[in-house]
Amino acid sequence: MPEPETSKPAPKGAADRRFLRFGARTWLALLLGFAFFYFYSGGGPNQASRFDLDRALLEQGEVFIDAYQDNTIDKAFFRGHHYSEKAPGSSLTALPVLALARVGLRFVGIDPVSNPGLLAQVHLATAWVAGLPALLMCLVLFDWSISRGFSRKGAAFAAVALGLTSPLWAYATLFWGHVLAAFCLLYGARGVLTLAQRPAARGTRTAFLAGLATGWAVVTEFPAAPGAFLLSVLLVWKLRPWSRWAWQLTAYAAAATATMLVLGAYNLAAFGSPFHLGYASVQGFDGMRSGLFGVTRPRAEALYELLIGPRGILHVAPLLLLGLVGHGISIARARQRWVPILSLAVIVYSILVNASYTYWNGGYTYGPRHLTIALPFLALGLAPLFDAIWRGLRPLALAALLGGVFLTVVAVSTHAMTPDDVAKPFSQLLWPAFREGRVALNAGFWDSSGGSATNFGLALGLQPKHSLFPFLLGLVVAGVGLLMSLRQPASRSRSAVAADDPSRYDPAQSIGNHG
Numbered sequence: 001m002p003e004p005e006t007s008k009p010a011p012k013g014a015a016d017r018r019f020l021r022f023g024a025r026t027w028l029a030l031l032l033g034f035a036f037f038y039f040y041s042g043g044g045p046n047q048a049s050r051f052d053l054d055r056a057l058l059e060q061g062e063v064f065i066d067a068y069q070d071n072t073i074d075k076a077f078f079r080g081h082h083y084s085e086k087a088p089g090s091s092l093t094a095l096p097v098l099a100l101a102r103v104g105l106r107f108v109g110i111d112p113v114s115n116p117g118l119l120a121q122v123h124l125a126t127a128w129v130a131g132l133p134a135l136l137m138c139l140v141l142f143d144w145s146i147s148r149g150f151s152r153k154g155a156a157f158a159a160v161a162l163g164l165t166s167p168l169w170a171y172a173t174l175f176w177g178h179v180l181a182a183f184c185l186l187y188g189a190r191g192v193l194t195l196a197q198r199p200a201a202r203g204t205r206t207a208f209l210a211g212l213a214t215g216w217a218v219v220t221e222f223p224a225a226p227g228a229f230l231l232s233v234l235l236v237w238k239l240r241p242w243s244r245w246a247w248q249l250t251a252y253a254a255a256a257t258a259t260m261l262v263l264g265a266y267n268l269a270a271f272g273s274p275f276h277l278g279y280a281s282v283q284g285f286d287g288m289r290s291g292l293f294g295v296t297r298p299r300a301e302a303l304y305e306l307l308i309g310p311r312g313i314l315h316v317a318p319l320l321l322l323g324l325v326g327h328g329i330s331i332a333r334a335r336q337r338w339v340p341i342l343s344l345a346v347i348v349y350s351i352l353v354n355a356s357y358t359y360w361n362g363g364y365t366y367g368p369r370h371l372t373i374a375l376p377f378l379a380l381g382l383a384p385l386f387d388a389i390w391r392g393l394r395p396l397a398l399a400a401l402l403g404g405v406f407l408t409v410v411a412v413s414t415h416a417m418t419p420d421d422v423a424k425p426f427s428q429l430l431w432p433a434f435r436e437g438r439v440a441l442n443a444g445f446w447d448s449s450g451g452s453a454t455n456f457g458l459a460l461g462l463q464p465k466h467s468l469f470p471f472l473l474g475l476v477v478a479g480v481g482l483l484m485s486l487r488q489p490a491s492r493s494r495s496a497v498a499a500d501d502p503s504r505y506d507p508a509q510s511i512g513n514h515g
Contacts, residue, residue: 043450089220090177134172158382165404167367181221188214196238215259287358326381437465
């Protein structure tokens with residue numbers, strides 16, 4: 001059973017004993033934000049393909065990347081021009097921020113197309129498109145777990161496990177689209193289930209934001225489409241009679257349609273048809289021509305490697321797998337059953353689609369990056385699991401959490417883009433490098449693909465073997481602050497009220513509120 005969360009005033013003097021008087025959400029945001037933004041994992045063909053599209057739009061007003069295509073192998077070729085093969089959502093999300101950054105760079109006397117200028121822009125794009133959505137995803141998970149009736153400790157356990165004991169941390173340091181798509185799908189799922197389960201919260205604003213997030217998940221990563229379809233079907237089925245909830249359904253459909261129009265406009269500009277995807281003209285990856293853009297049928301070998309192989313989810317995020325047990329507990333106890341049922345559906349389809357993909361291993365990556373969408377839905381089961389376990393066993397849960405954080409720190413600090421020719425990444429590459437003080441190993445594949453990996457300590461001029469000391473200090477401070485804040489009675493701040501009414505939730509507000 002979840003621990004009672006009281007809103008009674010704290011005893012006299014208790015506020016003075018609060019560590020810097022910050023609340024749990026603030027400490028959680030500081031802990032995760034510090035971890036996500038401390039590291040930058042460098043460039044590569046995936047990052048370059050996305051950034052090249054931004055450069056083409058900003059510098060030439062075109063969607064083809066002919067002038068930059070030599071720095072990436074992830075590209076499409078169509079009617080005499082090269083294009084980014086990627087779904088355009090991550091590039092388009094970064095575009096306005098990069099446009100503003102170029103104004104700022106010119107103001108301080110840096111040419112935006114010089115190497116320092118380009119490197120600064122890739123760092124900013126990575127923080128905006130990957131780091132910030134990862135942080136917001138964890139905060140959404142925290143507040144959603146509380147609104148479902150679970151304790152703040154259980155919700156914090158789930159959020160930290162998602163952020164710091166899974167490959168999400170590695171992907172938050174790379175200019176990829178997986179984290180943004182996962183955040184959008186999770187945010188959309190919360191909105192849809194709020195509309196489906198809580199009549200008082202059936203507002204057009206909730207519906208509009210859910211449709212926008214769900215649609216943008218697809219624009220960012222096409223494998224999110226089945227999840228978006230599940231959410232849409234569930235919403236249409238639950239909001240009956242349709243005439244009664246016409247405004248909500250219209251708002252959801254309008255927002256989702258707007259995102260599809262953006263995708264169609266990009267495809268039309270690039271390939272002459274709103275329905276022609278970049279993957280249909282991919283260059284150099286013949287396997288994409290089999291099945292549906294390389295997706296055929298699940299293969300036993302791929303399933304084994306994705307789940308329990310050296311790079312599988314069991315090795316890189318074992319704690320998140322326990323979320324399956326938590327979902328089972330929620331279903332058995334009839335705790336908002338649609339949440340675990342939908343989560344399990346997203347998890348299963350993600351695994352099956354990934355196991356059916358020709359390039360299922362994802363290339364240079366820490367863990368199975370094509371399963372990123374499943375990670376927050378696995379973590380949704382951790383709060384019910386935490387609250388269900390005997391109180392005497394919770395120190396073991398904390399020990400497991402700390403062990404998972406340590407394993408992921410080893411990977412993120414050394415090589416978040418682990419080469420795919422290393423059979424056993426942790427024992428053969430990551431741990432030996434960490435033990436020897438060799439950090440930030442990714443040197444970038446091309447000069448204009450994003451540069452070398454680095455971290456804040458290296459930027460301060462510290463030696464590689466000392467560069468993690470500021471990080472460890474910050475992690476300890478924020479971790480202790482979070483633990484102390486969770487021991488205090490819950491306050492009824494604006495974000496706490498939002499946790500009770502998801503239709504009023506704005507993830508950005510959770511960063512600064514004292515909850």
